Amino acid sequence: MIRVQAEDVNIGALIEAAKRPGTGAVVLFDGIVRDDDITEMELEAYAEVAVAEMEKIARAATEQFRLLHVDIIHRIGRLRVGDNILIIVVSAGHRPEAYAGSRYIIEEIKKSVPIWKKELTKDGGRWVPGEHGHGAGKL
Amino acid sequence: MIRVQAEDVNIGALIEAAKRPGTGAVVLFDGIVRDDDITEMELEAYAEVAVAEMEKIARAATEQFRLLHVDIIHRIGRLRVGDNILIIVVSAGHRPEAYAGSRYIIEEIKKSVPIWKKELTKDGGRWVPGEHGHGAGKL
Amino acid sequence: MTVKLRFFARFRELLGTDIIVEPHDGTLLAALVAEVARKNTDGYAAIFDEQGTFREFVILMRNGKRVETAEAGTITVADGDEIAVFPPVAGG
């Protein structure tokens, strides 16, 4: 399941659904709104392109790390400290592929998926700068 | 929570509980009974020593990777294909520490925690050989 | 013909989004973005430098595919195009 959505997800259900035949390891990454002196966070996506790009990343990770299952759910809208922002679930036969595949996916998402975050503070708000100067570099 | 137990865990609840102040990333590792032509798996632990060793590993990981929370739950008893064997949950401010801390913990557990697995097959059973010849190397 | 412009993040705050324009045939992509951006001084300055060139970090897409800003002055828009203009991505 590759999605950009406002709703939260049921992580336990995702993990169960990720147990495909041959699975020996599941790795979940959960990116969380961190309390950097903010009140809330507002996330915005170029949704159609973001989903297409995440699907591309999932396919590349599946092939490169022989993953058995991939979920990527990126939330948008208004989130609070402690809320889930990004959930990545990967299954593999063995743990090295599961860890490497999970890490590959998050790093690629940071590079190329058109999503933006604004941290809302008592004094207003600030857009979080991209980690990669040029952004969307691989699209 | 560091435990050796027969019962399964509620992964969703563990993830929520792992969100300590400052958390920006949670990484969960779930080791699963893989369908290697087995019917079931039987796990056995030297429980008191296993828990003490996992506590030591958790403390070392917390210090080395500045983790904010660690759970390690290793199941014992009779498990079926697809069942959770080992759940590791770690929280950190940022993803590099969360991934590295999680990976450190699983590798150390494989080396030194006195737990054994027997794969039960149609023809009987076979003890899974340790990944590290000498086992309990660091105790 | 009809073209849709989508701005995101800071650019959206300054310029709005889902802006439908009706350029004449042969309109260049860069010119179209500049024309729409000019309605707000800060919005224009966020995207273009003093020479009227796209700022180095600006990302352009046409129908979901990346277009180099350096080439946007040579590409004409077509009926039904969706042009997206945004700052570096920061998801995850």
Next chain:
Amino acid sequence: MTVKLRFFARFRELLGTDIIVEPHDGTLLAALVAEVARKNTDGYAAIFDEQGTFREFVILMRNGKRVETAEAGTITVADGDEIAVFPPVAGG
């Protein structure tokens, strides 16, 4: 005095576990394990080689602390000791 022997995994299947023994003072750790293991030929052979030396992969603990098998012939057991004998670990 009373000492408890705990075997795990394959060793437990062959020899049982939680075996309470009452060695006399000065009994060496290696001798105690050998004595208990001798009750089952396969169990003994799993832990000791033909020279009666601990097999290279065998792990020994006394009260939860690792004891090198090479030193087990020089260590005397004490009242209340818990001695654990097991093959390489395979958790995770």
